[in-house]
Amino acid sequence: MKASDWQQIDTVLLDMDGTLLDLHFDNYFWLQHLPQRYAEHHGLSTEAALTELNKSFTSLRGTLNWYCLDYWSELTGLDIIAMKRDLQHKIGFRPHVEDFLALLRQHSKRIVIATNAHRAGLALKLEQTGLDQLVDRIISSHDYREPKESQAFWQHLQREEPFDRERTLLIDDSQAVLESAARWGIRYLLTIYHPDSQQAPNRDSRFPGIDHFNELDIG
Structure with missing residues (x-):
């Protein structure tokens, strides 16, 4: 310009x-922190957790649910907002x-x-x-x-x-x-x-x- x-x-x-x-905050949360916590919560390997989450990442991209923390909490069984607050210092x-x-x-x-x-x-x-x-x-x-x-x-x-x-x-x-x-x-x-x-x-x-x-x- x-x-x-x-x-x-x-x-x-x-x-x-x-x-x-x-x-970086968002990428770290969604691609590293969430898969790790999801794996622990559901008894999966981190790789398996990321593979499973990627299915939702792909299907939801560009929709309002992609950005909805309430939706992701329900989908994963995790308190997404509390997890984000734990990493708030990275913002x-x-x-x-x-x-x-x-x-x-x-x-x-x-x-x-x-x-x-x-x-x-x-x-x-x-x-x-x-x-x-x-x-x-x-x-x-x-x-x-x-x-x-x-x-x-x-x-x-x-x-x-x-x-x-x-x-x-x-x-x-x-x-x-x-x-x-x-x-x-x-x-x-x-x-x-x-x-x-x-x-x-x-x-x-x-x-x-x-x-x-x-x-x-x-x-």
């Missing part, structure tokens, strides 16, 4: 996990996020977090980071019972948080969400190449992107 583009943007929609917050910002949000405010942009995170998990992250104090509003897809991958999510969002599609930027690490937003007509779309600090960047995207927010010239 060029500095001149920012003059055309009034609203900045931001994903949370993998965009503002380090996705943290990606580099330069706080400075970026401060710059957006200085330039009078409307800052709205649009996340697929379940409200219970969201509460843990806000408690750990104070992120809600740095933005104008946070909306969870669970409020609408539609994931961001669905066109219905954007319909609900536009009714509740009116924005000009031609003057709105969405930053998100999910390619499926960016595709959905593109279909809805949001003009400015940007992806995150390095959502998990413990993994290599992935630049396989049809959307322009950044590794970190200090690459953006707001002007």
Whole structure:
């Protein structure tokens, strides 16, 4: 994005996990911690537990249940929220996020977090980071019972948080969400190449992107 583009943007929609917050917390929880605890609870090997969980990961991806902690608690027989709280210390910002949000405010942009995170998990992250104090509003897809991958999510969002599609930027690490937003007509779309600090960047995207927010010239 060029500095001149920012003059055309009034609203900045931001994903949370993998965009503002380090996705390492979520990846570690779902791919390592949960399979270990699930294996212990059901008397399985960790490999067998992960294989079994992967079936649900694959079938549910992109649906609201994929993001619903209550659903996963029922499916696994484990208290997912309590398990996440045990690892709450791993929740943290990606580099330069706080400075970026401060710059957006200085330039009078409307800052709205649009996340697929379940409200219970969201509460843990806000408690750990104070992120809600740095933005104008946070909306969870669970409020609408539609994931961001669905066109219905954007319909609900536009009714509740009116924005000009031609003057709105969405930053998100999910390619499926960016595709959905593109279909809805949001003009400015940007992806995150390095959502998990413990993994290599992935630049396989049809959307322009950044590794970190200090690459953006707001002007």
